[in-house]
Amino acid sequence: MLAQQARGFSFDFSVVTNNLDLYWAGVRLTLFIAVTSFVLATLLGVVIALMRLSRNRLVGAVAAAYINLFRAIPLLVFILFVYYGVRIAFGLTFFTALRAGIFAFTVQYSAWLGEIFRAGIQAVPGGQREAALSVGMGRARTFFTIVMPQAVRISIPPTGNMLIGMVKDSSLVYILGVNELLRTTNLLANRTFRYFETYLATVGIYLVLTTAIYYLVKYLERRFAISDVLSQATRRYSPFARNRYQRLRTLQEAVGGGSSIAP
Amino acid sequence: MAVEAERGMTDMGSRHEPSTSGAGVVEAVRLRSIQKYFGSNHVLQGVGLCVRRGEHVVVFGPSGSGKSTLLRTINLLEEPQSGSVVVEGREYGPGVPGEPKQRRGDRRELRKQVGMVFQQFNLFPHLSVLDNVTIALRRVKGMKRGEAELRAARQLDRVGLLSKIGSYPAMLSGGQQQRVAIARSLVMDPKVMLFDEPTSALDPELVGEVLAVMRSLAETGMTMVVVTHEMGFGREIGDQNVFMDAGVIVEQGGREIYTDCREERTRSFIRAVL
Ligand SMILES: Nc1ncnc2c1ncn2[C@@H]1O[C@H](COP(=O)(O)OP(=O)(O)OP(=O)(O)O)[C@@H](O)[C@H]1O
Ligand SMILES: [Mg+2]
Numbered sequence A: 001m002l003a004q005q006a007r008g009f010s011f012d013f014s015v016v017t018n019n020l021d022l023y024w025a026g027v028r029l030t031l032f033i034a035v036t037s038f039v040l041a042t043l044l045g046v047v048i049a050l051m052r053l054s055r056n057r058l059v060g061a062v063a064a065a066y067i068n069l070f071r072a073i074p075l076l077v078f079i080l081f082v083y084y085g086v087r088i089a090f091g092l093t094f095f096t097a098l099r100a101g102i103f104a105f106t107v108q109y110s111a112w113l114g115e116i117f118r119a120g121i122q123a124v125p126g127g128q129r130e131a132a133l134s135v136g137m138g139r140a141r142t143f144f145t146i147v148m149p150q151a152v153r154i155s156i157p158p159t160g161n162m163l164i165g166m167v168k169d170s171s172l173v174y175i176l177g178v179n180e181l182l183r184t185t186n187l188l189a190n191r192t193f194r195y196f197e198t199y200l201a202t203v204g205i206y207l208v209l210t211t212a213i214y215y216l217v218k219y220l221e222r223r224f225a226i227s228d229v230l231s232q233a234t235r236r237y238s239p240f241a242r243n244r245y246q247r248l249r250t251l252q253e254a255v256g257g258g259s260s261i262a263p
Numbered sequence B: 001m002a003v004e005a006e007r008g009m010t011d012m013g014s015r016h017e018p019s020t021s022g023a024g025v026v027e028a029v030r031l032r033s034i035q036k037y038f039g040s041n042h043v044l045q046g047v048g049l050c051v052r053r054g055e056h057v058v059v060f061g062p063s064g065s066g067k068s069t070l071l072r073t074i075n076l077l078e079e080p081q082s083g084s085v086v087v088e089g090r091e092y093g094p095g096v097p098g099e100p101k102q103r104r105g106d107r108r109e110l111r112k113q114v115g116m117v118f119q120q121f122n123l124f125p126h127l128s129v130l131d132n133v134t135i136a137l138r139r140v141k142g143m144k145r146g147e148a149e150l151r152a153a154r155q156l157d158r159v160g161l162l163s164k165i166g167s168y169p170a171m172l173s174g175g176q177q178q179r180v181a182i183a184r185s186l187v188m189d190p191k192v193m194l195f196d197e198p199t200s201a202l203d204p205e206l207v208g209e210v211l212a213v214m215r216s217l218a219e220t221g222m223t224m225v226v227v228t229h230e231m232g233f234g235r236e237i238g239d240q241n242v243f244m245d246a247g248v249i250v251e252q253g254g255r256e257i258y259t260d261c262r263e264e265r266t267r268s269f270i271r272a273v274l
Helices: A002-006 A022-053 A057-072 A075-090 A097-123 A126-134 A140-174 A181-192 A195-224 A232-235 A239-255 B002-015 B068-074 B105-112 B129-139 B145-160 B174-186 B204-219 B232-238 B262-272
Strands: B026-036 B041-050 B056-060 B082-087 B090-095 B115-116 B194-197 B223-227 B240-245 B248-253
Touching: A022 A097, A022 A140, A022 A181, A022 A195, A022 B115, A057 A097, A075 A097, A075 B002, A097 A140, A126 A140, A126 B115, A126 B174, A126 B223, A140 A181, A140 A195, A140 B129, A181 A195, B002 B240, B026 B068, B026 B223, B041 B068, B041 B174, B041 B223, B056 B232, B068 B082, B068 B194, B068 B223, B082 B105, B090 B105, B105 B115, B115 B174, B129 B145, B129 B174, B145 B174, B174 B194, B204 B223, B204 B232, B204 B240, B223 B232, B232 B248, B240 B262, B248 B262
Parallel strands: B056 B223, B056 B240, B115 B194, B194 B223
Antiparallel strands: B026 B041, B026 B082, B082 B090, B240 B248
């Protein structure tokens, strides 16, 4: 307090509390941009990953080129290029500022996610495929029931990091005049000259958003982790596990004491 | 000199191969003139093999001689460049050159009749022990969940792992994992079981439990083809013993092969490992 008075300056956070509705609208748009782009990028990323792993050389090369190209361009440059370059050159009225931003995010993030998913699929040992084929599963069934679930688990942590990056990167479209969280803050600050308070609130909001995602990802990782349903620890928690526990016990009782070829 | 000897053996192998006509009743598997290359590496050089129903074939030989490739050809996990695989009278694979093309079976039909146990177990780590054994019943045979689980549990009981049905592979010892893998194959009611060095990845104290399960399986009359370095075990169950080297079957015979073989290469290999 003393230091502030010495400068003839004091913090006043009423500029934040009086404009919570503005902040809220900014957060909503930020989340809309991030989630929409991320969902689209994930879908496209799966396609890119599958193309990359295709047995067809040409398809694989196209996917590789796509990945290398879009990972090489700075995101901000790409956003500006889409909005001011492509939109105007080709008269694409579809590209409003918001849509141009989402388009740019989707394209770039799909390249990164495609690489993550490719690595996830390739990290599943070849013996898994062979074991599935050897019990008579077809190629598609093998992929969807054996390879993909394992690839998903491997991909969860890096994908979570990408989502956190997406939330932060969504602020870049402020440059196109999209009223997401950053531009909202920027306008409010310019109007009130309360730069420190308004930006501090925004820093806090980004922190809360990314931390929430971090815990969501942790939760998903745990959710996908394996656990013994017949052990005490898991049985206590979910009704699902209790249910399954009962079914396995019943099964054991139904079968128990049959013929054994074990030692 | 060595190359010539190999050629000679290959030719002999195919001459000794019984003709297809009249085959059937007692024959579970027949490999006919299998040629397999990995790039320029000629891994199987015209291999022929006949496995009768209920017979236990043991395949042995030095590392890199093509034992795994031979075994994996039987269920077409490796597709040979030429030759055919006959299982229960039905022909699969690209065929023997010079023969008229006949209708060939679908690879998946073949695999439903042939069980395979791998050196590295290859259990599905995201599925419980029970689901590892039921998944093919449900997804390949289209069986209802209740029935599939009952069958799987019975099979797991036979390998002594009924108490582990709720566990996941990572929670089991290597020996237990391999027994689950055996149950996973057996539950499909295969006509033939293939084993590719099933105990090589196990700690010595766990080898016994897996061999015991295989021994009892052999006693039930299951047709088996076993690639193994466990010569003692091979000697015990092998009705037909096959020595491979450098992509050819050098010698095959009954139990006498271990004490009284014809080929010098077989003799020196057996001497080295026994
Ligand atoms: N997928 C593959 N690609 C290329 N070469 C291969 C492949 N699999 C096997 N080979 C080669 O084929 C030859 C035979 O291999 P194979 O695995 O059948 O031998 P093996 O008798 O089973 O040996 P081991 O006792 O070491 O298991 C070796 O020279 C090996 O390098
Ligand atoms: Mg091998």
